[in-house]
Amino acid sequence: QVHLVESGGGVVQPGRSLRLSCAATGFTFSGSAMHWVRRAPGKGLEWLAVTWYDGNKKYYADSVKGRFAISRDNSKNTLYLQMDSLRVEDTAVYYCARDRSWLGYYGVDVWGQGTSVTVSS
Amino acid sequence: QSVLTQPPSVSAAPGQRVTISCSGGSSNIGNNYVSWYQQLPGAAPRLLIYDKNNRPSGISDRFSASKSGTSATLDITGLQIGDEADYFCGAWDTSLTAMVFGGGTKVTVL
Numbered sequence: 001q002v003h004l005v006e007s008g009g010g011v012v013q014p015g016r017s018l019r020l021s022c023a024a025t026g027f028t029f030s031g032s033a034m035h036w037v038r039r040a041p042g043k044g045l046e047w048l049a050v051t052w053y054d055g056n057k058k059y060y061a062d063s064v065k066g067r068f069a070i071s072r073d074n075s076k077n078t079l080y081l082q083m084d085s086l087r088v089e090d091t092a093v094y095y096c097a098r099d100r101s102w103l104g105y106y107g108v109d110v111w112g113q114g115t116s117v118t119v120s121s
Numbered sequence: 122q123s124v125l126t127q128p129p130s131v132s133a134a135p136g137q138r139v140t141i142s143c144s145g146g147s148s149n150i151g152n153n154y155v156s157w158y159q160q161l162p163g164a165a166p167r168l169l170i171y172d173k174n175n176r177p178s179g180i181s182d183r184f185s186a187s188k189s190g191t192s193a194t195l196d197i198t199g200l201q202i203g204d205e206a207d208y209f210c211g212a213w214d215t216s217l218t219a220m221v222f223g224g225g226t227k228v229t230v231l
Binding site for chain 2: 035037039044045046047050059060061095100104105106107108109110111112113114
């Protein structure tokens with residue numbers, strides 16, 4: 001069974017950093033592009049970043065470009081999101097998600113359960 | 122302001138049908154796959170429909186979708202209380218090199 005389990009969320013002060021992890025099981029992780037998506041309170045889904053199956057190509061939303069970094073370790077079947085210079089408006093539930101393709105263009109078919117990040121002083 | 126445009130809310134009585142529209146452009150809906158997602162209160166999103174009108178295993182055939190040009194539509198027939206949720210359309214945008222979502226539509230069963 002395909003599973004994605006996020007971890008690493010919590011409460012952090014503005015300007016600090018946090019790293020989220022997403023453990024993948026039940027499929028060939030190295031064959032799938034992976035995304036990070038978030039949903040802030042009262043808002044809709046916001047796409048953040050995607051990494052190709054091999055990690056060689058990454059794309060970011062303008063709202064997080066330069067502050068967040070997506071990466072993956074295919075030997076550990078794990079996806080990461082390094083979040084630096086966090087802002088209050090980054091408060092959200094963060095989801096990792098699998099793309100139906102290895103390049104990230106086909107759309108998400110599997111979502112994790114999410115991990116909550118609260119940025120507050 | 123979302124790249125894909127959805128109505129904020131739709132409502133209907135149990136057993137009725139609702140239609141949710143998703144309007145975009147040639148760089149997203151017009152030339153890429155569209156997906157529809159359901160997010161129940163307190164839960165993670167889940168895939169409802171992908172490509173033109175394909176349902177993952179376990180998704181009811183009460184959900185169907187279509188696409189015409191730069192717009193897409195999700196239909197829910199035989200509306201049930203359990204369908205109350207937020208619904209999002211999504212697609213890759215070739216110009217932005219980003220995945221884009223609609224703002225979401227809240228479905229209320231009257």
